[in-house]
Amino acid sequence: MAYRKKCGDIFYRKIDLSHKIAKAFVRKNFGDEVQAVIATHVDASHVHNHMIINSYSLSGQKYYANRSSLRQARETTNGVCRAFGVTPALNFENKGRSVSYYEWNQNKKGTSWKEQIRQEIDKLIPSVNSLDELLQVLEERGYEVKRGKYISVKAPGQQRFVRTKTLGEEYTEDSLKTRIIYREVGAGTTPEIDNKSQLRADYAAILSDVRILAVQQKKVPRKQIITAEYSVENDLDVYRLSAQLSVINKDNIRSIGDLEGRITKLRIEYEKQRQDINEHIEEYNRMVSLLEQAQLFKDLSAKGKLSDAEQLQHTVCRQTLNQNDIHSPADVDSMREKARHLGIKISALKENLEGCRKRYDVYSDIFKTYGEISRGDYISNLVEEEKRRREKDTKKKRKL
Incomplete structure (x- = not known):
């Protein structure tokens, strides 16, 4: 009690929790028949445990310490910590080795x-x-x-x-x-499957297969939300396929031919919109140039004596304004208002163009993904990628 009073209740609870975590780790990692000594230390800025185990259990089974058992111990540590509501200091899951200290x-x-x-x-x-x-x-x-x-x-x-x-x-x-x-496409939706569509049925099947791979840890773990724990629900490949299927359902894409036709239309529409915007920008720039010349003409007109260069500028500005039917301050104000409205229109057109480009990118990605699904490449590529990752991790371990 004196020690508890000296340390304070919060610190004492940390010591107690640390010791409980250590005992749970020993039992889960080495079994119920293990003989172990656990020392919970408070001689540093962080509470920590030291453990000594008898390599032979009560039933005579020997524990072998090697790279594989070390990896398992690390993963067990993480699981036990999380079970007690403690975030592990180092996350060794899904990695060949830990990050450096x-x-x-x-x-x-x-x-x-x-x-x-x-x-x-x-x-x-x-x-x-x-x-x-x-x-x-x-x-x-x-x-x-x-x-x-x-x-x-x-x-x-x-x-x-x-x-x-x-x-x-x-x-x-x-x-x-x-x-x-896909950050705004299909997020948080549960795609509905239409069995009448081969496109949707194939997507549903491949999505199910990818989910199984994720559960069995046979694919490279990629997070959609990097701040959350990795899970099937937080797997980027699963999310991508789900989002694509949501787009297929939402936009009622009936077949791969339908999709290909929409991609072609979007490409044509994008090019047309791009040309329209360029023409409007050219007209807007012309108006801005005229307004600048109108202002220069006004400034020079208000000036007393003009130099030869200024006199030439004054003449050129007057001729340009006359050629564009700008003869009074009211005409200048009218031109300024037209330029303002044109600027607003250009902004709206640019937004529509960006939306067209986004839709084109999404449709093209779906088309590419479905091509991999149809060839049978999608799952095999994920499995092969995981295989290469594990081989790379093995090579790194051998170098250590």
Whole structure:
């Protein structure tokens, strides 16, 4: 009681909780017949445990310490911590090895270059319309960007570039594109399946298969919401397919031929809208130029004696205004009002053009995905990707 009073109730509860977590970990990881000594230490800024186990259980079974058992112990630690409502200090799940202590510590402090880049990208994704725009805004904010086989980013003050794919599976080029174009499409919806449509039936089947792969941990884990725990509901591939199926249902796309026809129409519509905008911008720029000349003509007219150059400017401005039927201040005001309305119209046209481009991108992505589904490539690619990831992790372990 004296010790409890000295430390305070909150600190004492931390000690008690830490010891409970250690006991639960030992029982879950080594079994009920293990012999172990657990020491809960308070001699540092954080409460922590030291454990010693007898490598032979009461029934004589030997525990072998190796890379595989170490990985299992790490994952067990995370599970036990979460069961007690404690966020693990290091997350070893779905990784070949842990992050370095330096990287973890910098992440904790919020000073890691990688974490800084992650946070900047996460902050920008809701406001950009494409991967190119995302990279452009990053450059405007002082980040250096290199485009090659992989996208590399360097934060202001950072010495070396970092490939975005090393920031996590949610930051690969494909994942970033998916997070951008589907952030508002199909979010939070439960797609309805129309068995009469082969397109929808194929999507439903492949979506079910991908969910099974995610549950069985046979695919690369990618998060849709990176701040949440990874799960089937928070899997970027599942989300992407669900969002695509939601678009297919919402827009009543009946077949792949129907989809292809819509893509062609969108391409034609986009080009027409782009040409219309360019023509309106050209007219707007002409009006702005006339208004500038009208202002110059007014300023020169109010001036007393003009130099030869000013006299020439005055004459040119008068001729230009006359040729465009601008003869009075009222005509200038009318031109200014027309330019204002045209500017508003151009903004609206640009918004429509962007909407057309977004829809085109979504439809094209669905068309590409369905092509992979039809060829049987979609699932095999996910499995092969996971296989390559595990082989890469194995090679890293051997080097250690």
